[in-house]
Amino acid sequence: DTEVTQTPKHLVMGMTNKKSLKCEQHMGHRAMYWYKQKAKKPPELMFVYSYEKLSINESVPSRFSPECPNSSLLNLHLHALQPEDSALYLCASSQTGTAGRGNSPLHFGNGTRLTVT
């Protein structure tokens, strides 16, 4: 069982819809991440929250809006997406993230499979 929980598992949305992806971890990790993964490709970093503050935004379009309500929760708000945004969205956490020495591994959830129609 994964220790990072993502909901929903699958999401189909139209280009005018607004939806949110949710992620939760209870390992006491202080860094949380959103990644986007296309088929047969490695994950691409979108956002990093370190100690509940946004520390990295990898030039992601504004139709993706992250939110970190507390140290255990991470949301990704979606609005006016395009079909090319269809992908697997992975949440991850790590002990120290950008504040650390880099030796903390990432703990991933099983992702939300997003289809934009």
Next chain:
Amino acid sequence: GNSVTQMEGPVTLSEEAFLTINCTYTATGYPSLFWYVQYPGEGLQLLLKATKADDKGSNKGFEATYRKETTSFHLEKGSVQVSDSAVYFCALNTNAGKSTFGDGTTLTVKP
């Protein structure tokens, strides 16, 4: 910048065969190195890690040694099983905490 180069796949082996997946890296400073595995329909899971030169990471019969002189972190397993079929990603972290992933290698093990 940092980069990770993995052996191109897909790799197809018979059960009980020896596995090697090559991984080399370019990085400034002293990165930590990781292997992650992704089973179908799941997220990535940490398989093993090494945080300094000459460290050997091991887990579930898989091993990899951090070789600074050859900037490599090759993954090996002596006898693969059908259940090892998955995509394997080599990755590095720097002090900035950002991970750099290789392109992934798909392994299929046939009975």
